[in-house]
Amino acid sequence: HILMSGIRVNEWLHNSGTGGIWQTSAGNVGIASSVPTTKLEVTGDAKISGVTTAAAFIPSGGQLSNRNLIINGAMQVAQRATTSTSTSNYYQTLDRWSIGQSGLDEAPTQAQVALTSSDTGPWAKGFRKALQVTNGNQTSGAGAADILQILYKMEAQDIANSGWDYTSTSSYITYSFWVKSSITQNFNGRINTPDGTGQNYHFQTGSLSANTWTYVTKTLPGNSNITVNNDTGEGFRIYLYPFAGTDNTESITLNQWSTNTTCGPDMTSTWYTTNDSTFALTGVQLEVGSVATPFEHRSYGDELTKCQRYFWQATKQGSTSDVTNKGLCMVAYTSSSEIRGTLEFPVEMRTQPTLSSNDTSNSWYVNAGTSADFFDRLDLYSATAKRAVVRNTAHVSGTAGAGGMVAQETGDSSLSFSAEL
Numbered sequence: 001h002i003l004m005s006g007i008r009v010n011e012w013l014h015n016s017g018t019g020g021i022w023q024t025s026a027g028n029v030g031i032a033s034s035v036p037t038t039k040l041e042v043t044g045d046a047k048i049s050g051v052t053t054a055a056a057f058i059p060s061g062g063q064l065s066n067r068n069l070i071i072n073g074a075m076q077v078a079q080r081a082t083t084s085t086s087t088s089n090y091y092q093t094l095d096r097w098s099i100g101q102s103g104l105d106e107a108p109t110q111a112q113v114a115l116t117s118s119d120t121g122p123w124a125k126g127f128r129k130a131l132q133v134t135n136g137n138q139t140s141g142a143g144a145a146d147i148l149q150i151l152y153k154m155e156a157q158d159i160a161n162s163g164w165d166y167t168s169t170s171s172y173i174t175y176s177f178w179v180k181s182s183i184t185q186n187f188n189g190r191i192n193t194p195d196g197t198g199q200n201y202h203f204q205t206g207s208l209s210a211n212t213w214t215y216v217t218k219t220l221p222g223n224s225n226i227t228v229n230n231d232t233g234e235g236f237r238i239y240l241y242p243f244a245g246t247d248n249t250e251s252i253t254l255n256q257w258s259t260n261t262t263c264g265p266d267m268t269s270t271w272y273t274t275n276d277s278t279f280a281l282t283g284v285q286l287e288v289g290s291v292a293t294p295f296e297h298r299s300y301g302d303e304l305t306k307c308q309r310y311f312w313q314a315t316k317q318g319s320t321s322d323v324t325n326k327g328l329c330m331v332a333y334t335s336s337s338e339i340r341g342t343l344e345f346p347v348e349m350r351t352q353p354t355l356s357s358n359d360t361s362n363s364w365y366v367n368a369g370t371s372a373d374f375f376d377r378l379d380l381y382s383a384t385a386k387r388a389v390v391r392n393t394a395h396v397s398g399t400a401g402a403g404g405m406v407a408q409e410t411g412d413s414s415l416s417f418s419a420e421l
Contacts, residue, residue, distance in 0.1 A: 068296040069158055071306045072096045073177075073284035075112060075129040079304075079313040080416075083111040091420055094131050095307035096152060103146035103245070106136025113280065121213035122178040122282050126297055130178075130282035133242060135272065142269035146245040149263075150281065153421040155350065156195060156235025159228045164288045166193075168222040175238065176217040176292035178283040183271040184210045187279075188244060188264035191220065192237040196227025199257045202264045205240075215283075217292040223257040232350050234421050238286070239263070242279045243272035308347045314415040315408055323408040328415070329390070331366060331406050333398040339366060340381055340391040341406060345417065348385050353417040355380035355388065363413040366396060368404030373397060378406075378415055388417065 022030040030036030032043040077095040087107045090098030099110045113132045115123050122130070133150065165171035175191070185208060191201040203218050228235045244263035252260050271277045283295050316322050331341030345353075355378070362374040375395035382389045398404075 065296070067285075067287045067293065068298075069154065069162055069286040069288075070096075070152065070284050072303050073282075073295070074127055074297065074303070075131050075282050076300050077303050077307045078112040079307065079311060083109060085109050090151065091311070091418075095311060097131055098151045098153075099133065100149045100151055101147065103143050104136060104148065105138045105140050108136050108148060109134040115282070119180075119213060121215065125178075125283065125295060127178065127282045127295075130180075130280045132278055132280040135242070135274065135277040135279075137275045138272055142243065142245060142272050144245040144247040146243065146272070147248050147263065148242045148272070149244070150240045150242070150279075152238045152284070153234050154236035154238075154286075155421065156229045156231050156233050159193075159235045160230040162288050164222065166222045166226045166228055167224050169224075171222045172219050172288075172290040173222075174217060174219045174285075174287055174289055174292045176215070176283070176285045176295075177281060178213050178215055179205055179208065179240075180211065180213045180278075180280045181208045181242075181271060182211055182278040183274055184208065185268050185271050187271075188241045188249075188267055189218075190237075190239040190241075190264060192239070192261075193226050193228060194234050194237060195229045197225060197259065198261065199223060199226050200260055201257050202252055202254050202260065204254060204264070218255075219290050219292075220257075225257065225259075236286075240279075240281065241267065243267060243269065305347055308345070309350050310418070310420050312345055312349070312353075312417045314343065314417060315413060317414050318411050320411045323411050323413060326408050327367075328364075328406045328408065330403060331391075332403045333368075333396070333400050334391075335400050336398060337396060338391060338393045339375075339396050339398070339406070340389055342387055342389050344387045345385075349417065349419040350385070350421070351419045352383050352385055353388070353419040355383070355390070356414070356416045356418065358412050358414045360410065360412040363408070363410045364392075365407055365409050366398065366404040367407055368398060368402055373404070374409065383417075385419070390415075 022034045024036060028036040028039055030041045033041045072095050075094055078093050079095055081093050084092035085107050086092045089100045093110050094112050110133050113130050115128050115130055117123050164173045187205045189203045193199045201220050205216050208214050241263050244267055246266055248263045249266045250262050252265055285295050329341040329343050331339040334340050357378045359377040361376055364375050366373040373396050375392045378390045378392055381391040
């Protein structure tokens with residue numbers, strides 16, 4: 001008999017194959033994977049017959065549905081518009097996503113764009129829309145104070161009740177997204193907790209190959225300095241910076257929490273100084289746990305409902321065939337020169353909203369009997385998070401006590417309510 005304590009080999013290979021079994025000095029085993037980074041790493045499919053058990057699964061805690069704390073991460077909903085060249089900060093197109101800018105010579109174009117089968121990566125994962133920022137012509141170059149940012153804001157209570165123990169360094173939250181730049185470049189990002197003494201986690205995308213979708217994941221540990229209030233205020237901000245000038249950057253340690261509020265390290269200006277360069281984003285997910293799980297796709301209806309907590313476009317704009325003579329709500333003449341009517345919001349809004357309405361001549365009318373009483377705009381009389389009373393006191397002329405229906409006359413008759421962070 002021969003007694004051996006073990007057989008030591010560098011690798012096991014089939015005599016007619018290129019695969020094999022490898023073991024590293026750290027004890028990691030790879031099957032068809034020559035550099036395994038975990039205890040067992042299999043390249044290709046694995047088939048197991050019989051019952052399989054494990055000490056833990058990912059996600060290791062919490063629910064399987066509603067994992068994604070980001071609303072409209074697949075960029076499906078754009079109530080305001082699908083494209084904008086506005087110089088105003090912040091919300092202009094895609095719901096929950098805002099663009100901030102300062103010092104630009106020409107405003108960028110922000111748009112909801114359609115993906116096709118040529119968008120290798122996100123298309124195969126079921127994404128059909130993206131947020132895209134197209135750079136303007138920055139003729140004066142990369143100014144020190146110039147900045148262009150994409151920002152997502154979250155309610156504090158969504159983080160406080162997520163299951164993430166944000167004050168523990170052994171509890172994690174993972175941020176993942178698909179990103180594409182028309183320029184080969186590394187870009188900065190930052191996560192901020194504004195409650196208490198604000199904390200900031202700076203990261204980078206890594207160098208993106210031009211016109212190639214890249215999947216990025218960042219896993220953040222908790223930190224004892226983080227404060228998150230259980231309320232409807234801001235509790236989490238996520239920034240991506242297509243560009244930030246040197247007034248907004250400095251040398252900083254990445255991938256750890258600090259009180260540094262800059263935009264991160266100095267940035268290459270190539271993207272910013274290239275006319276019509278593009279930066280696109282989709283498939284954004286934030287979830288409790290140390291691993292990025294597959295994106296949680298939600299229906300358009302579900303995402304729209306979540307978005308309407310923050311913004312509700314009450315009337316459709318654009319083609320007059322879609323809006324002309326379309327009713328909004330019933331109103332009553334409280335006097336000969338004032339009408340009031342109540343609108344119920346489709347969902348309870350985050351807080352009492354503000355109203356935005358056009359002020360275009362004769363774009364609305366009250367249909368009272370056989371007559372039409374035209375007016376220019378609607379104003380807010382009172383509101384709660386559940387409903388609003390709207391009125392007009394500047395243009396109408398009717399009989400006190402009479403009632404009628406307010407209808408749109410033109411595509412300019414816009415009405416929206418905002419409770420954005």
